[in-house]
Amino acid sequence: MSAATIVEAPMPLVAGVDVGGTKTEAVLLDARGAELSRARVSTRTGPAGVVGSVADAVAAARRAAGPTGRGGLLRAVGVGVPGAVDAATGTVGRAVNLDVEDLDLARRLEAALGCAVVVDNDVNLAAVGLARSRRPSTPSLAFLNLGTGMGAGVVLDGTLLRGTRGAAGEIGHLCFDPRGPRCGCGMTGCLELYASGSGLLRASGGVPVAEVFARAERGEPRSSAIAARFSTALAEAVRVLAQAYDPAVIALGGGVFASERLFLPRVRRVIGEWEASSTFVRSLRIGERLTVVEATSAVAATGAALWAAEIAASTAAGSAPALRR
């Protein structure tokens, strides 16, 4: 009698990665979508640096999950990148913070990781992560990201809205003030010039967001004016989301939101003033839908993993890929 060798099938896993300008965060999920582990590595820039950072973060998350993570079978990896992405091919057109342009990221990562890889814009994937991780999950959500710039990721009817040219949700470059300054995009008075990290720094002469709002709280006139304009432009962006998409949830997040305790009440006040004078705005009940996301990169990594799992499942089932226009 010989002892039978017991061979267990390796556990199927999916990973999601958020590539930020300084940190790359990975999350590992099991087949049912439960989180097994998380890990962070420093982001290295340039094409080889980005590919290596993603691979390192996934490896770190696998190690952090112990034997299950190290021995599991990675079925798919989703990657969120701060830049213009052609989601159909997984090519990064331009990501200034990562110092890459026209990078065939999905194909290079598939070679490095040995599994299917999907790549999308980080804000889009944060929107997916937020919509899927709510209890109960919501069919429609708009995520307004305020970082250096302003952009929105939109989930409608459970699916990510990308648009015909990947431009859906580009509301940061809608006009806030037709008499405003020229924006880097070439247009005038864009929302992003007023309600974004870069916009606020330009207006404040380099004084950081939190400090501007702290000074405004103390009544300093110049900071008060900047804070008021920031809050009004942000409220206007929220109104654009409510009137364009009318989603169940409007989530605000991004780097700037570390100071949310200081400026969220101001945004709510602006909306409250509009509601006092407009039955139309009142009917939108914007305040009830507003929520703040504290850790955007963690949410984007989760969204990337869930999105990769859905793509993998639809591919396995032989159905059309879950991409939509």
Next chain:
Amino acid sequence: MSAATIVEAPMPLVAGVDVGGTKTEAVLLDARGAELSRARVSTRTGPAGVVGSVADAVAAARRAAGPTGRGGLLRAVGVGVPGAVDAATGTVGRAVNLDVEDLDLARRLEAALGCAVVVDNDVNLAAVGLARSRRPSTPSLAFLNLGTGMGAGVVLDGTLLRGTRGAAGEIGHLCFDPRGPRCGCGMTGCLELYASGSGLLRASGGVPVAEVFARAERGEPRSSAIAARFSTALAEAVRVLAQAYDPAVIALGGGVFASERLFLPRVRRVIGEWEASSTFVRSLRIGERLTVVEATSAVAATGAALWAAEIAASTAAGSAPALRR
């Protein structure tokens, strides 16, 4: 020997109706969606008037289709109404031009017509009609309607976008000029104040749209200024649609568009100026997506019929109704 009686099964039909302020137009389609006939009746206002006008228009379309129309089995009727509609219940909240408020239109028409009835906003149904009737049909389309006011109907991924509170596409009340006049909605400087029938009449002191644009062509200064502002606001609304939804097609229509030959070149000129100074706007390729709808109510009636047919088919197949949030 007796002659056998040949009983043919009646042909299944669907009808679509667009209820306008003055005319009610009905279209009759066969089971494959082919148009059999059209008819128009005068609209009678008030609850009983609207129900009667729809029933009369459907009856007229049946007569116009000959024996097939008179003898066919009406499976479903879709109705488009200029006003706020709860599409889930088919209730018209408020339709000023029809003099109705809180009208249970779908239920009353089901009793009158003896078949399933769906009711929706006319602009939404025009968007459905436009998206479905293009060859090839397009998965994403935004229809900007300029009548007394401004509103958009949006089809994404083949499905009508309604939003959580039926407010999706309400872009007429986004801000065009923060220093502008107060809008009837209670907000300031709304797009609709500049680019709509009522907005133009207010600015021109009652001079009709076509006349204002004709005078502007002759160089009359006041009309030129009004036409320029109208065209810029309309171009801005088109840009909102491109950046929010990024649809394959952006269609312009509604009562005001009878004068399209006069003002469409101006709108294209504004967009051309933006493109000259903005790589971002250039990348949107808005001009290629722009199209004009000449007979909005005919398109809305077709959209209503196609929508009713899809609802009827999904109900027959036991699947969830094709309503989305």
